[in-house]
Amino acid sequence: MEARQLAPVYDKYEHFYFTFSGGVAKELKKTSRVRDIPNIVRRNPLSWIIGAMLSGYIAIIERPDVVISTGAGIVVFFCIFAKLLGCKLIFIESMARIQRPTLTARFLYRFADLFIVQWEGLLEYFPKAKFLGRLL
Numbered sequence: 001m002e003a004r005q006l007a008p009v010y011d012k013y014e015h016f017y018f019t020f021s022g023g024v025a026k027e028l029k030k031t032s033r034v035r036d037i038p039n040i041v042r043r044n045p046l047s048w049i050i051g052a053m054l055s056g057y058i059a060i061i062e063r064p065d066v067v068i069s070t071g072a073g074i075v076v077f078f079c080i081f082a083k084l085l086g087c088k089l090i091f092i093e094s095m096a097r098i099q100r101p102t103l104t105a106r107f108l109y110r111f112a113d114l115f116i117v118q119w120e121g122l123l124e125y126f127p128k129a130k131f132l133g134r135l136l
Helices: 023-029 045-062 075-084 103-108 120-124
Strands: 017-020 034-037 066-069 088-092 114-117
Touching: 017 023, 023 034, 034 045, 045 075, 066 075, 075 088, 075 103, 088 103, 114 120
Parallel strands: 017 034, 066 088, 088 114
Antiparallel strands: none
């Protein structure tokens, strides 16, 4: 939902949402182009393998120029594959993360072309990030 709040920035460009299958994906599909994969279950290695394979497949098929991500672990594989294909990666850490960063942010920080935090205190974890205040 955070990504949808940024729609005025990207609506004039061809775009799609990448998310996990479920209620949010179903709602998004009513008005937008969506690529979804089954949710990755933390303690199920098979779901991680399937998630990685599907993410790679979607990245190859879609070949995005830019990925804007607001997080959740499901995007990690997709972001890495898209980056390997030459895509620019913009990561925006969740507004809800005030004192400590998400695991997704910690992982994708080194791959991001632009990394944005919404709380100044997170610059301690991400010194090269841009603090722009509240975006979402």
